[in-house]
Amino acid sequence: MAIKHKDLFFDYPEYWPKPNYDFSKLSMSENEFQLGRQLFYDPILSRDNTISCASCHLQATGFTHVDHDLSHGIDGRIGTRNSMTIMNLAWNTSFMWDGGVNHLELQALAPISSENEMDETLANVVDKLNESKKYKSLFFQVHQDSLVTGQKTFLALTQFVVMLNSYNSKYDKYIRKEAGGDFTEQEKNGLSIFRENCASCHKEPLFTINEFKNNGLKVDTTLNDYGRMLITQNSKDSLKFKVPTLRNIQFTAPYMHDGRFETLQEVLDHYTADVQESKTLATELKKTIQLSHIEKVDLLVFLRTLTDKEFLFDKRFSFPNNNL
Amino acid sequence: MSYINKQPKFKLDYIVMFLLFFTIFSGASQNSNKDLSINIVTSFDGESIEKDKWYVTKNNDSIQITKLRFYLTNFVIQTEDKKNDSIFNSNYLIDAFNKETLKIILSNTNYNKEDKLLLSIGVNEHLNTSGANSGDLDPSKGMFWSWQSGYINFKMEGKSPSCKTRKNKFQFHIGGYQKPFESIRVLTFKLSAIKNNELTININIAHFFDALQLSSQNQIMIPGKEANDAADRLPQLFSIDE
Incomplete structure (x- = not known):
């Protein structure tokens, strides 16, 4: 058994503390990064295929929802909090404004299943991805297995967002x-x-x-x-x-x-x-x-x-x- | 500008996994290990669990059960001198309405009739805090809370006219791994009841309702004291055929 692709390097300034995130489940491959990027920008994660992660996390504004006090999601429904930024997440010890999510890999489950955000179940997302030729092929490239699971979906999203690091201001x-x-x-x-x-x-x-x-x-x-x-x-x-x-x-x-x-x-x-x-x-x-x-x-x-x-x-x- | 290139340490993990793999196989060739089949039988005071079937609890609540799913994890063979042999990756999601989940096969297990079998109802703290897991622990199984991370250890839903709730529903989602409300519970069974390498574990759902008045308590959806108290009742549901 060997790791076939290890082409991603997780860089940060040497005087920074060590990241809190344990990278061991990620392939650290370009393929997984690109798969995660596709998922991040794809409304397939929402119930009616209208809302993607990027709907509330726009790159040009530090991956948050500019101009909205409370973020809105599916059917124009409004949540109860302002979306957070996405950057340097490997150093976070918990997620969300109240710290309710304990691990980066599981963070996406909250917006996917929130009825004001994507209002979808992870099981349905996995079904939709398993029906998609594009995603079957992308998952195969990462895992040499085209079967999509909840875990693999979250790992790919994590592989993308964990690379969103800001240290060049x-x-x-x-x-x-x-x-x-x-x-x-x-x-x-x-x-x-x-x-x-x-x-x-x-x-x-x-x-x-x-x-x-x-x-x-x-x-x-x-x-x-x-x-x-x-x-x-x-x-x-x-x-x-x-x-x-x-x-x-x-x-x-x-x-x-x-x-x-x-x-x-x-x-x-x-x-x-x-x-x-x-x-x-x-x-x-x-x-x-x-x-x-x-x-x-x-x-x-x-x-x-x-x-x-x-x-x-x-x-x-x-x-x-x-x-x- | 000098950055350190940080790369996760994969190699060590793989060596460890390889050694583990190797140990299991070399062990198998020396001992006469057997498969241990565990049959899970859910019932309500001896009656089989079926959707649309009515049951009456000790407190005279009429109920229907629409969902019954729970985790049985961390199977351990304990010898008479208290030596514990943990069965690797033995985490199972049981669904009373899905026959495939009602038979667990612990393959290649080294046990004697004098030993004890330990297992947990629910998922341990480590697996609750280690991110996205696979297999029966995959977050897509609908047994992981989204707004407050953690597994639902035991989920039972149904209906009762006693519940003055929307559509007369009751919902018990019992979980939580943080002190002081850890809702995992450990069961211990003697293996003397094994026949033909098979063990039957009975789960009598009726006992869940023995000390419960559905009109006043019909919903647990978050970790906390209520979940913890309900978890205390769960071991009473489990027994084996002696």
Whole structure:
């Protein structure tokens, strides 16, 4: 027995932590990557073949749903949360805003079976793929076996999304002292304001600590979403949501789990003036963050350095040219 | 710019698998291992489980059972001196309405009549947290929760006029692997009951309802205390022909 294709390399900067994801079930082959890419962009995953992963996860906006506070899916139905970005997923320790999904390979089961998103069963998806000549052939190329299973479908999707890594922003080049990484005084100032006020939760280099925090948002009484508590059934987790990465934040609007803020200015205004006191409020926010107008501007300028155009416009991650 | 090229370590895995494979086969040539067939017989107080058939519970609830699926996993032969021999990959999804799933063959098994058979109702924590699995554990089997990862260990659905629910349905999806609500339960049987390398495990569904009033409890859909308490009742359903 031998691994026939090992042509994918999972690269990341040497000073980054080790990925959390265990790659052992993936073939790390170009064929599996391309199969996953086909699946990611194919509405065959939804009940009526109208919604694909890319419907809510667009590459140019950091693989999230731009311009929608709550993401919508099949039949125009609207969900209860803002779709998350897809990048550097191998470092995530859990998935979704409430951490309900415990493994990258199983993440796709949630949108596929959610009645507001794709409203399909995995068993039906597998049946549809098994009836497709195109997919039978693509699965054969990966596994030397054309039988499609739920596991193989998820592994292919994983092989695609786990490669969606962003580490070539201006900020990264600044850290690595590379060409294109020269920070202006304003950006440098923004970075130090960031490190002083934001980095305890949005920790470099991934800009998240993978934990759940109550960041003091007012409860939206039209949703009454208590976040992590719905998963753990522990009142200590009330109103806690996953700390999201800030990479490519310039393009991932709207912000927060329910997409309530359309601009980063509103986000900063929240953290400096509108944090709601409660039992589960993050300790990091108990003392009000104070920023002058100029400091806010510098911070916003810094946040733009987290934009990674190489990632956002990488043709390998875009809609596949279908000659199959 | 210096990146480390990270590549998953496949080689070691394959060597381990190969050695395992080799060990199993070399073992087979030395011992006179046998196939152990396990017949799963589901019933309601001796009556066979059929769709559209009515049953009456101890608490006088009339019920119909429309779905009955559960996992039996991690079969272990335990010798008298408590040596455990785990049967590799012995994870089975049983469906009362699918005959093919009601016979388990543990092939090439080394056991004696003095030994005990251990097995679990449900899926262990490791398999709940190790991503997309294959075979009976494939997530397409409809036994994996999507919004909160984890296997449904035991799923029973049906109807009863006692349930003031939509279409009088009751739904018990019992699972959860996280402390303190781990819903996996271990069963132990003596192998002395084996006849012609066959063992019959009876599952009397009636006992599930013995301490249950369907008008007040008719739905468990998430891990938690209720699921945990229901899981505590499951071992009472299982017995073997002595």
